[in-house]
Amino acid sequence: MQTLVVYYSRSGSTRTVATALAHGVGGTLRELVDANARTNLFLAAMAALFRRSARLVNPDYDVAGYETVVILTPAWVGNPAPAANTFLRTVNLTGKKVLIVALGESGENLATSSHLEQMARARGGQVIGVHHIHGLNSSGKAGPSATVEELEKAGQRLADVLQEPHNQED
Numbered sequence: 001m002q003t004l005v006v007y008y009s010r011s012g013s014t015r016t017v018a019t020a021l022a023h024g025v026g027g028t029l030r031e032l033v034d035a036n037a038r039t040n041l042f043l044a045a046m047a048a049l050f051r052r053s054a055r056l057v058n059p060d061y062d063v064a065g066y067e068t069v070v071i072l073t074p075a076w077v078g079n080p081a082p083a084a085n086t087f088l089r090t091v092n093l094t095g096k097k098v099l100i101v102a103l104g105e106s107g108e109n110l111a112t113s114s115h116l117e118q119m120a121r122a123r124g125g126q127v128i129g130v131h132h133i134h135g136l137n138s139s140g141k142a143g144p145s146a147t148v149e150e151l152e153k154a155g156q157r158l159a160d161v162l163q164e165p166h167n168q169e170d
């Protein structure tokens with residue numbers, strides 16, 4: 001099973017989870033690089049709140065060679081980060097299994113994951129799972145449940161989920 005792991009990360013925690021996950025499944029890691037570094041947190045939050053897209057640096061929307069696409073994004077004010085919006089509004093996920101992963105300070109971000117799920121379905125994807133992971137607090141510092149080790153473990157757990165037999169079937 002070929003797996004593509006696509007992620008956006010502003011402060012590194014989503015990257016840690018995505019890297020461990022890709023390593024665990026022997027998949028391909030693809031970063032969504034936002035041309036805007038989002039250093040102004042207020043403006044970043046507003047862009048997410050208004051469901052804006054982002055301009056991506058060297059975007060690659062080709063998922064043809066993959067059976068499964070994992071999409072990871074931080075939750076920003078209950079929404080996906082703009083880079084994830086861009087990817088999900090452009091990619092063709094017809095016939096692909098899609099695993100959605102949202103990181104957040106609060107752990108569970110149902111509003112964010114619900115947006116992601118809807119976008120993935122609108123692009124033809126078959127959503128096989130939705131996961132929430134404790135990320136960093138909003139100022140970018142690791143909270144007690146989001147050490148690098150915890151984030152790596154979360155990524156490994158997701159790799160295990162993807163390798164469960166029912167997620168491997170056609």
Ligand SMILES: Cc1cc2nc3c(=O)[nH]c(=O)nc-3n(C[C@H](O)[C@H](O)[C@H](O)COP(=O)(O)O)c2cc1C
Binds near residue numbers: 077104140
């Ligand atoms: C602008 C902004 C808005 C955020 N809004 C939320 C939120 O609504 N809910 C939440 O649980 N975490 C929120 N967070 C925290 C991030 O989701 C969390 O720190 C995540 O781990 C960051 O991922 P990254 O390190 O890959 O950038 C926000 C962070 C930023 C920068």
